[in-house]
Amino acid sequence: MISAILLRSRSSSSSSSSSSAVITRYASTKTHDDAKEITSFYLRKDIHVPRGLTKPYSTRQENERERNGDHWDRRLVAALEQKIANPNKPGAHEIDSWKNDPLKKTIVVLGSGWGAISFIKALKGRELNEMFNVVVVSPRNYFLYTPLLPGVATGAIETRSIVESIRRPIAEKGFKFYEAQATDINAKERTVTFSNRYLTSAIATKWLPSVESKHKSQSFEMKYDYLVVAVGAIPNTFGVPGVEQFCLFFKEVSHAAMFRSQVNARFERAALPEMTEDQIKDLLRFVIIGAGPTGVELAAELYDLVYNDVAKTFPKRLLRHVSINIIDLQDRLLSTYNREIQDYATDFFNKANINCLLNTQVKEVKQCVLVVKDKNTGEEKELPFGMAVWCSGIKMNPLCENIMNTLPEDSQPNRRSLLADKALRVKGSDGSIFAIGDCVTLEPKSFPATAQVAKQEAYFLADRFNKAAQAKSVDSLADPKAEFVYTHRGSLAYIGKDAAVADIPGVTILKGILAGFFWKSFETVSQVSYGNSFKVGCDMLRTKIWGRDISRLL
Numbered sequence: 001m002i003s004a005i006l007l008r009s010r011s012s013s014s015s016s017s018s019s020s021a022v023i024t025r026y027a028s029t030k031t032h033d034d035a036k037e038i039t040s041f042y043l044r045k046d047i048h049v050p051r052g053l054t055k056p057y058s059t060r061q062e063n064e065r066e067r068n069g070d071h072w073d074r075r076l077v078a079a080l081e082q083k084i085a086n087p088n089k090p091g092a093h094e095i096d097s098w099k100n101d102p103l104k105k106t107i108v109v110l111g112s113g114w115g116a117i118s119f120i121k122a123l124k125g126r127e128l129n130e131m132f133n134v135v136v137v138s139p140r141n142y143f144l145y146t147p148l149l150p151g152v153a154t155g156a157i158e159t160r161s162i163v164e165s166i167r168r169p170i171a172e173k174g175f176k177f178y179e180a181q182a183t184d185i186n187a188k189e190r191t192v193t194f195s196n197r198y199l200t201s202a203i204a205t206k207w208l209p210s211v212e213s214k215h216k217s218q219s220f221e222m223k224y225d226y227l228v229v230a231v232g233a234i235p236n237t238f239g240v241p242g243v244e245q246f247c248l249f250f251k252e253v254s255h256a257a258m259f260r261s262q263v264n265a266r267f268e269r270a271a272l273p274e275m276t277e278d279q280i281k282d283l284l285r286f287v288i289i290g291a292g293p294t295g296v297e298l299a300a301e302l303y304d305l306v307y308n309d310v311a312k313t314f315p316k317r318l319l320r321h322v323s324i325n326i327i328d329l330q331d332r333l334l335s336t337y338n339r340e341i342q343d344y345a346t347d348f349f350n351k352a353n354i355n356c357l358l359n360t361q362v363k364e365v366k367q368c369v370l371v372v373k374d375k376n377t378g379e380e381k382e383l384p385f386g387m388a389v390w391c392s393g394i395k396m397n398p399l400c401e402n403i404m405n406t407l408p409e410d411s412q413p414n415r416r417s418l419l420a421d422k423a424l425r426v427k428g429s430d431g432s433i434f435a436i437g438d439c440v441t442l443e444p445k446s447f448p449a450t451a452q453v454a455k456q457e458a459y460f461l462a463d464r465f466n467k468a469a470q471a472k473s474v475d476s477l478a479d480p481k482a483e484f485v486y487t488h489r490g491s492l493a494y495i496g497k498d499a500a501v502a503d504i505p506g507v508t509i510l511k512g513i514l515a516g517f518f519w520k521s522f523e524t525v526s527q528v529s530y531g532n533s534f535k536v537g538c539d540m541l542r543t544k545i546w547g548r549d550i551s552r553l554l
Contacts (some may be wrong), residue, residue, distance in 0.1 A: 010186075023198035100133040100222075105474060107465070108192060108224040110182050110399070111165045112138035114146075114454040115230035115437030117528060122462030125173030127469045134175040135222065137194055141166050141179045144253060147451065148523055148536065150298040150494075153256040154263070154305040161535035163253065164528045180220070181401055185227070185405040187429055190229065195219045199344045226432055226477070228401065229418065233438040233449065236395035242365030247390040249293060249552075262387055263302070264552035267310055280321045287370060287385040288499065289362055291328030291391035291495045292336065296345060298389065299326045299354055300496030309548045325355040327362060328392075329375060334501070336448065337491050344511050348495050357383075362392075394449060400439050417441045423482040424461055431478050432541050434461055447486050460484045492519050 018055055020539060027308045034199050071528060100106050109116055128134060151157035170177045180194035196218045235251055248262070249255050266280045269275070286302060288295045306322050326333070326349070332342035333356065349356050357372070361382065364371040370383040396417050403426070404412040411428025418435045420442055426433040427443070437454035447453045457469045459542040468476050474481075491503040492515075500519035502510040510518055527533040 013249070068233065083383075100135065104131060104133050105225040106133040106135065106223065107226045107228060109134070109136045109228045109230065110138065110192075111230035111232060111437075112140055112143055113230060113232045113437065114451045115232070116134075116228075116457045117143045117164075117169065118455040118458035119228060119436065119462050119526070120173065120175070120232065120464075121169050123173060123175075123461050124466045124469065125175070128465065129174050131469045131472065132465070133312075134173070136166065136170055136177045137180055137182060137192075137222075138166065138177075139179065139181040141177070142224060145527060145529055145532070146251075147293075147297075147492075148251070148525075149253075149256050150294070150301040151539075152253070153250070153259040153298065154301040155260060155309075155550060156301060156304070156543045156547075157536060157539045158198035158526060159253055159257070159458050161532060161539050162527070164532055168529070180218075182231075183219075185399070185403050185406060187403060189223075190227070190432055191221055193219065193221050203300060224432070226434065226465075228399070229426070229433060229435040229439055230437050230454070230458070231397045231399050231439050232396055233417075236393040237390070237392060238393065240362055243390055246365045246367055247289070247388045250298060250389050250391050259389065260292060261277065263305070263551050264550060266386060267314055267318065268552070270321070271314055277321065280318065281323070282368070282384065283386045284318065284321050285323040285325070285384060285385065287325045287327065287387065287388045289327045289370075289390050291326050291333045291356070291358070292391065293331065293334065293491075295326055295389075295391035296333055296349075297494045298391065299324055299349070300494050301353060303354060303496045304550055305550070309550055312547070313550060323355065324353075325357060327357045327360050327370075327372065329359065329361050331358050332517070333358075334493055336502045337493070337501070338509060340509055341491075341493075341503055341511070345493070345495050346500065347500055352492045352496060354496075394438060397439055400435075403433065414441055419443055422484060423464070423479070424457060424484055436461060442484065445486075452489055453486060456486055457484060492522060494519055 103322045109119060116136065116138065120134075123134065132279075142164055145162035145164075148157050148162045152159050152162060155435065167177050178194065178196075182192055184193040185191075186193075217540050234251045248258060250259065265288075270280045270283045288299050288302075297395055302324055306319070306324070328335070332339075333345045334342050337345075345359075346356060359375040361373045361375055362370055363373050365388065368384055368386070368416040370385060371380060372383055373380045396415075400418050400542075401415075403418065404415070407426070407428035417438075418440045420435050420440050421427060422442060422444075424436060424440070424442070425431050426435050426440070436457040438449040440457075464477060464482065468474050488505055490505055492500060494500045494516065498516045499512050500515040502515045502518055504510070524533055524537045524540065527536055
């Protein structure tokens with residue numbers, strides 16, 4: 001019994017003796033599980049643990065225990081005295097528990113992308129924790145800085161440089177985080193069902209063969225008072241047959257890793273003896289579908305990789321067979337940018353011998369062949385490829401459709417994304433569900449699906465919760481006059497050869513090497529932590545001096 005262990009525990013300090021006495025008195029009146037909760041609290045703090053409960057410590061940890069022990073002892077004594085005095089009071093016994101305080105409103109945040117990380121970092125943890133339980137749930141426990149994903153795909157930037165643990169800012173604010181996938185949302189009951197299936201993967205099963213089947217999937221349900229949906233969007237194939245089977249998407253770290261591995265593998269294969277010219281051409285014909293910022297930057301980074309790094313380490317004969325193609329339905333690259341930038345980027349690619357197949361629609365994707373249609377003439381033709389990457393648009397996350405189905409009929413007429421009012425409140429949710437980022441369309445205005453929109457929406461929503469916590473009232477969250485106002489702060493895109501394009505509203509339009517320097521500086525300082533900014537800066541400097549890492553690890 002835990003109580004028996006506690007009765008035998010002793011300590012060298014008077015404060016520890018006092019806390020041990022309270023633990024003993026509490027344990028003698030409570031159940032085994034309750035006493036175990038208090039004991040585990042002591043162990044988790046790693047400081048000033050009574051001898052009967054200790055575990056090995058380093059000298060530094062021992063000194064830390066001696067310095068801080070009295071503080072935690074006093075805190076523990078106060079908490080236990082409160083529990084003994086009020087045994088039936090809800091929440092009086094919760095010490096670092098996974099349970100939410102029933103006396104507080106619960107905010108559940110779904111996602112770990114631009115909207116979620118910006119929302120979390122903008123919340124004022126100390127004030128908010130007095131009024132709200134804040135719980136963040138996402139199937140991945142990191143934030144990914146997506147604008148530099150093309151650099152990761154070609155070895156210019158290392159993966160860890162643009163990835164930041166989501167737990168760090170959450171822990172700093174005193175919030176909770178669970179790595180799980182939301183599988184069902186009931187807007188009427190205000191509950192979310194989650195599942196964590198990490199141990200069902202083939203790798204986990206191989207290396208953890210002793211894991212029982214009951215532990216391979218963990219499901220749980222959580223009630224919320226306010227739900228913040230920041231789940232983003234997923235790639236949109238627009239119903240084109242064969243895209244999922246024969247194209248690589250480009251939205252996650254795994255996609256960048258696959259792209260990097262496949263490009264390297266194709267050059268290694270092409271360099272083998274007795275490869276014919278036709279075989280080499282088939283291997284080194286790269287096609288990128290979509291001429292938005294992602295597609296353009298990926299093509300530009302691939303061009304730099306081939307002519308700055310591959311050219312120095314692989315046989316020169318391969319270069320004349322390399323073909324980089326970019327396909328788009330519009331008549332210019334970067335069609336959402338300023339017209340001057342569109343013309344400059346399109347002309348820049350043409351001069352760099354990157355084939356721009358514009359006014360062209362992809363009708364079907366077959367194995368190693370694209371069926372494309374000219375928008376002006378209606379003519380269809382087949383375009384062979386060695387590797388095709390799909391960067392053409394996004395669509396609604398299936399979880400948003402699940403939310404729509406539980407809301408009142410006719411409250412969500414737009415089936416392409418969640419529809420919210422001007423204050424980010426999802427229509428039909430009675431103000432209990434908010435949405436930010438790519439998964440929402442605001443009424444009456446709609447905004448582009450970009451990182452800066454998601455960040456500004458997150459800051460706006462966080463400010464409203466901060467004000468509610470400061471006023472000790474949630475009435476302000478229902479304020480009908482509240483309105484999100486978006487401020488466009490410019491557009492950037494890298495186009496290769498150390499050049500970029502930048503549209504800075506109210507200032508100027510930058511093009512070329514100067515814009516490239518501005519782009520690199522901006523992407524470096526825009527990381528979510530100083531550590532990541534340092535790593536990205538070092539990666540860019542390393543690439544400039546020694547070139548990209550062209551080794552293949554996968």
